[in-house]
Amino acid sequence: ILNVEQSPQSLHVQEGDSxxxxxxxxSSNFYALHWYRxxxxxxxxxxxxxxxxxxxxxxxxISATLNTKEGYSYLYIKGSQPEDxxxxxxxxxxxxxxxxIFGTGTRLKVLA
Amino acid sequence: SAVISQKPSRDICQRxxxxxxxxxxxxxxTMMFWYRQQPGQSLTLxxxxxxxxEATYESGFxxxxxxxxxxxxxxxxxxxxxxxxxxxxxxxCSVGRTGSHxxxxxxxxxxxxx
Numbered sequence: 001i002l003n004v005e006q007s008p009q010s011l012h013v014q015e016g017d018s019x020x021x022x023x024x025x026x027s028s029n030f031y032a033l034h035w036y037r038x039x040x041x042x043x044x045x046x047x048x049x050x051x052x053x054x055x056x057x058x059x060x061x062i063s064a065t066l067n068t069k070e071g072y073s074y075l076y077i078k079g080s081q082p083e084d085x086x087x088x089x090x091x092x093x094x095x096x097x098x099x100x101i102f103g104t105g106t107r108l109k110v111l112a
Numbered sequence: 113s114a115v116i117s118q119k120p121s122r123d124i125c126q127r128x129x130x131x132x133x134x135x136x137x138x139x140x141x142t143m144m145f146w147y148r149q150q151p152g153q154s155l156t157l158x159x160x161x162x163x164x165x166e167a168t169y170e171s172g173f174x175x176x177x178x179x180x181x182x183x184x185x186x187x188x189x190x191x192x193x194x195x196x197x198x199x200x201x202x203x204x205c206s207v208g209r210t211g212s213h214x215x216x217x218x219x220x221x222x223x224x225x226x
Contacts, residue, residue, distance in 0.1 A: 032213055102155040
C-alpha cells in the first residue's frame with residue numbers, strides 16, 4: 001500500500017522569506033509525482049508533473065525537485081508573497097494505475 | 113485542461129438526510145473520479161465513474177452509501193446517503209483522459225453534517 005507523507009503540516013512565513021516543503025513516497029513502482037496548489041473554495045491547481053529521477057521544474061518563484069531512488073520531492077518557494085498562501089498537495093502515481101495517492105498537504109500562510 | 117464546476121459549493125445538512133453533489137465538465141471526458149477530504153486527512157478516492165458502466169468503488173466505500181450516476185461524458189453525480197457527522201468533508205470530482213495520467217479537479221463541495 002502506497003503511503004505519501006508531507007511535512008511540515010503547516011507553516012507560517014513572513015513575506016519575502018523563502019521556504020520549502022517535503023513530500024515522501026514509496027520509491028517502488030513509481031511512475032509520476034504531481035504537485036498541486038489548493039486555495040480555499042477553488043479547484044486544486046496543477047503545479048508540476050514529475051517523472052524522472054533528478055527532475056527539476058520551475059514555474060516563476062516556485063520550483064520542485066524529484067528523487068525517485070530515495071522517494072522524496074521538495075517544493076521551493078522563493079520570496080514568498082501573501083498570494084502564495086494555500087495548501088500544497090503532492091500525489092504519487094504508481095505504474096499501471098491511474099489512481100493518485102495524496103499526502104495530507106502543507107498549509108502555507110504568508111504574512112504581509 | 114478542463115473546466116469543472118460543482119454544485120452545491122457548500123451545504124449544512126441534518127443527520128440521516130442525503131445530499132446529491134453535481135459535477136459538470138466543459139468537455140467530454142472518459143474518466144471521472146470522486147474524492148473526499150475529511151478534516152486533517154488526505155484526499156481519498158471514493159470511486160471511479162466511467163460513462164456506460166457501473167462505478168468502481170475503493171475499499172471502504174460502498175454503493176449504498178455513495179451512489180454515483182454518470183449519464184453522459186460531461187456530467188456525474190455523487191449522493192451521500194443517510195449522512196452522519198463523520199461524512200463532514202470536502203467532496204471533489206476530477207476528470208482524466210484515456211492515455212493521460214493527469215487529473216483536473218473541481219472546486220469541491222464543503223459538507224457539514226450536524
